[in-house]
Amino acid sequence: MSRREFETAAESAVAVLGLSRSKDLAGLLARRGSRERARAELTGPGADMAVAELYDAMERASVPLAEAAAYVRGYVAAMLRARDRVRVRTVWSGPSTPGVPVRATAQVLADVIDEAQDELLAMTYAARPYPALTRALASAVARGVRIHVVVETLAGANGLLGGREPAEAFRSVPGLSVWHWARDPDGHPHSRQHAKLAVADRRTLFLGSANLTESAVHRNIEAGVLVNGGEAPRRAAEHIIELQRLGSLKPLRP
DSSP states (O other), X not given: OOHHHHHHHHHHHHHHHHHHHHHHHHHHHHTTOOHHHXXXXXXXXXXXXHHHHHHHHHHHHTOOHHHHHHHHHHHHHHHHHHHHSOEEEEEEESSOBTXXXXXXXXXXXXXXXXXXXXXXXXXXXXXXXXXXXXXXXHHHHHTTOEEEEEEOOHHHXXXXXXXXXXXXXXXXXXXXXXXXXXXXXXXXXXXXXXXXXXXXXXXXXXXXXXXXXXXXXXXXXXXXXXXESSHHHHHHHHXXXXXXXXXXXXXXXX
């Protein structure tokens, strides 16, 4: 077996375990942890197979445990550095123009949700159920992602939203938490929860004009910005969480 096959197995294990638990894997390898111990301690979807394949690759390529630990640590460090680089791209939905590629807002939202490993925070004014979003959210919940979505309510919109409550769009996703803006009753009567964004693991932020509705993400002209790395995703997530802590955002009960 070639060294490259071992490296591929190690990189696949990091992809399955995530960066935080991959540090635990490196620690186990450095302490000469057995295959059985690693499989017992590093649990989760796909983890057992990924760890087993890594140990198999180490044996076939005669890679010592200490060397495997160093490789995993180095690979995780490189991934962390790459994650912290800032990349900003514009996202447009609707008709294209020469020189400006159009990437469907629906696909960008699905990609942001699919990237999340630990936490996904989203805000929207209107929301309607559509299968692509529901599938992506349900898959994220299944792999252990904590999801909080902030929506407007019909009462809060004061007649500007029709149909069913926006929160109904997420009722089919068990384990997802829905929140709303608990306005000061003495405040401005025409205020709205009008933010539209999604932030994954505090490192990827999509901020745009599109609501979480099928027409917004598929049919309208919508514009947004996708930010990978840097402070913006982290600060956006921290702001939402602080609003929750202060009680400005409250859970929306069924």
